[in-house]
Amino acid sequence: MKIAIGNDHAATDLKMEIAEYVKSLGHEVINFGTDGHESCDYPAYGEKVGRAVAAGEADCGILICGTGVGISLAANKVKGVRCGVCSDTTTAHLIKEHNNANIIAFGARIVGSEKAKDIVKAYLEAEFMGGRHQSRVDMIGEIEQSQR
Numbered sequence: 457m458k459i460a461i462g463n464d465h466a467a468t469d470l471k472m473e474i475a476e477y478v479k480s481l482g483h484e485v486i487n488f489g490t491d492g493h494e495s496c497d498y499p500a501y502g503e504k505v506g507r508a509v510a511a512g513e514a515d516c517g518i519l520i521c522g523t524g525v526g527i528s529l530a531a532n533k534v535k536g537v538r539c540g541v542c543s544d545t546t547t548a549h550l551i552k553e554h555n556n557a558n559i560i561a562f563g564a565r566i567v568g569s570e571k572a573k574d575i576v577k578a579y580l581e582a583e584f585m586g587g588r589h590q591s592r593v594d595m596i597g598e599i600e601q602s603q604r
């Protein structure tokens with residue numbers, strides 16, 4: 457899969473490690489930065505990854521900031537994005553299986569690198585279950601459509 461990755465300054469080191477890990481799993485990484493450690497604005501990176509995923513340039517995305525929250529909020533403003541914060545592997549597979557999330561987020565100040573890798577693996581290996589979950593995901597899309 458093609459996987460878009462973005463982060464702010466709080467997560468640059470973890471992003472580098474996760475990008476290498478994702479490649480080691482056989483995926484292609486599209487890195488939207490930041491690659492620096494100077495203070496920057498997480499919404500810009502959430503938007504970049506969100507737009508890439510929504511446009512089909514990437515199959516899914518990974519976003520990392522201090523908590524995962526700010527960057528996920530920004531990504532979710534892009535039409536078609538379903539992004540949630542995962543701090544454990546159960547959420548990481550269920551967010552795909554039930555919610556068909558196309559981006560996951562987590563916090564570099566919340567999870568360590570080994571947990572982050574487990575989260576990423578659980579998400580990437582999971583498959584959307586469809587069925588009753590499809591109609592609920594459709595309802596989320598309808599809320600979005602009703603406002604734009």
Ligand code: RB5
Pocket residue numbers: 464466498521522523524525526527
């Ligand atoms: C940056 O200090 C921090 O606010 C950011 O990484 C993130 O945690 C926001 O949600």
